Amino acid sequence: MSEHVNLAILGGGCAGLSLARALVDEAFSERVIIIEPRRSYRHDRTWCFWAEAAHAHSGTVSKCWQRWQVSTADQVIDHKGSRLSYQQIRSDDFYQACLATIADAPNFELRQGLHAETVSDHGNQVMVETEAGAISADFVIDTRPRPPHTDIAALWQVFSGAEVETEQPCFDPSTAGLMQNMTSDEGGLKFTYILPTSAHQALVQTTRFALTRCPPDRLDDEFRSDLNAMINGPVTLHRWERGCLPMGQMELWTGESPRIMRAGQAAGALRASSGYGFLRIQAWAEAVAWDLVRERTLVNHPPGSRIEQKMDAIFLAALTRSPQAASGWFASLADRLSADEFGRFMSQSPSLDLWLKVISALPKAPFIRALFNGFPEIDRANHRVAL
Ligand SMILES: Cc1cc2nc3c(=O)[nH]c(=O)nc-3n(C[C@H](O)[C@H](O)[C@H](O)COP(=O)(O)OP(=O)(O)OC[C@H]3O[C@@H](n4cnc5c(N)ncnc54)[C@H](O)[C@@H]3O)c2cc1C
Numbered sequence: 001m002s003e004h005v006n007l008a009i010l011g012g013g014c015a016g017l018s019l020a021r022a023l024v025d026e027a028f029s030e031r032v033i034i035i036e037p038r039r040s041y042r043h044d045r046t047w048c049f050w051a052e053a054a055h056a057h058s059g060t061v062s063k064c065w066q067r068w069q070v071s072t073a074d075q076v077i078d079h080k081g082s083r084l085s086y087q088q089i090r091s092d093d094f095y096q097a098c099l100a101t102i103a104d105a106p107n108f109e110l111r112q113g114l115h116a117e118t119v120s121d122h123g124n125q126v127m128v129e130t131e132a133g134a135i136s137a138d139f140v141i142d143t144r145p146r147p148p149h150t151d152i153a154a155l156w157q158v159f160s161g162a163e164v165e166t167e168q169p170c171f172d173p174s175t176a177g178l179m180q181n182m183t184s185d186e187g188g189l190k191f192t193y194i195l196p197t198s199a200h201q202a203l204v205q206t207t208r209f210a211l212t213r214c215p216p217d218r219l220d221d222e223f224r225s226d227l228n229a230m231i232n233g234p235v236t237l238h239r240w241e242r243g244c245l246p247m248g249q250m251e252l253w254t255g256e257s258p259r260i261m262r263a264g265q266a267a268g269a270l271r272a273s274s275g276y277g278f279l280r281i282q283a284w285a286e287a288v289a290w291d292l293v294r295e296r297t298l299v300n301h302p303p304g305s306r307i308e309q310k311m312d313a314i315f316l317a318a319l320t321r322s323p324q325a326a327s328g329w330f331a332s333l334a335d336r337l338s339a340d341e342f343g344r345f346m347s348q349s350p351s352l353d354l355w356l357k358v359i360s361a362l363p364k365a366p367f368i369r370a371l372f373n374g375f376p377e378i379d380r381a382n383h384r385v386a387l
Helices: 014-024 093-104 216-230 278-294 305-319 323-336 338-346 352-361 365-372
Strands: 003-010 033-037 047-052 060-067 065-073 075-082 084-089 110-113 118-121 126-130 133-142 151-168 175-185 188-196 200-210 235-250 260-262 377-379 384-386
Touching: 003 014, 003 118, 003 126, 014 033, 014 093, 014 110, 014 278, 033 133, 047 093, 047 278, 047 338, 060 093, 065 151, 065 323, 075 323, 075 338, 084 093, 093 110, 118 133, 151 188, 151 216, 175 323, 188 323, 200 216, 216 235, 216 384, 235 305, 305 323, 305 352, 323 338, 323 352, 338 352
Parallel strands: 003 033, 003 133, 033 110, 065 175, 133 260, 151 384
Antiparallel strands: 047 084, 060 084, 065 075, 118 126, 126 133, 151 200, 151 235, 175 188, 188 200, 377 384
């Protein structure tokens, strides 16, 4: 007989732990197991987003910037948020807060050092195979990453960088450098992301919005040379942070059955036009916990309103067809939107009013072409869209 649980959460990363925490907060009384390969959690990323001062996660926010900047070689746009600030949560603080909540709930178990392998629906229960044997569950929520060859997106946000410490004071800790020194060419948009925590310390990343997926460590040399150009004097690199995030994911996996649901980045949680996902994952986790406790049903990531889906698709189609124009478009957006509107556009679901402002800030011809030509075809051999 295999071990039985009511709910198996596959993956104890952002989505899996957020859901577990939300279920504990909702006093979910059934047996839950979280299967996670990592044997220990370390600080592996920082999550940033725009939010008002008080929210459900403000206790774990490590730094807020009321000001942020977007720049090209000949234009610097300064934003000062009025309701919204740009906020940072360190993953180690987030993981520890979730682990502490789960540890206090006797019906929850985080089983580390274990991989979920095949998952199959047997009618009244789901079987999850692991290297330590099978586990059966009434429901499975699967947050495991998609195998790279099945992950297709309009654009890839690829970044490599590190937490750096300088001997000379080099940073202005009051301002986040969101998209600094933007340039674009046939390969897409490039910029530097600078999150200063003091005059001597910052997370600095070289980022590209690229048409094809590539291993982020390919940007390591570019990051080092961008850093050298920016900093005078000795600099120490502490923790590296790299990623390759899908923007406008296609052929999303939803649940194969009413008992199995995909979630997190693998299920399209990231905002298509920007790659931000932390707040969307939190909203999804709260909605699933609410429904599981009251209705015993699973809720998929909300796909966004029809207008949001359509506008994101047009925006990304225009970007993929005119990659060389991207720096001008983002500069124009930052210039024409207020600070709060820019923040809402990047990390939340923009309203119709905001989309109209976005349209009015951008050149019309590429967007009209994108609207009428539809989205580029999927090029399966290269796991990308074909222009
Ligand atoms: C470096 C980085 C920085 C980011 N910064 C931001 C940001 O600033 N703001 C923002 O909004 N978004 C950001 N994102 C995007 C997004 O919010 C994160 O990727 C987020 O962690 C996605 O959550 P997730 O649970 O889907 O994936 P993850 O957090 O990656 O969790 C997936 C989990 O699945 C586990 N797993 C893998 N294989 C198996 C298996 N076989 N069985 C069981 N479990 C398995 C993994 O170990 C992992 O714990 C960032 C992403 C990265 C990579």
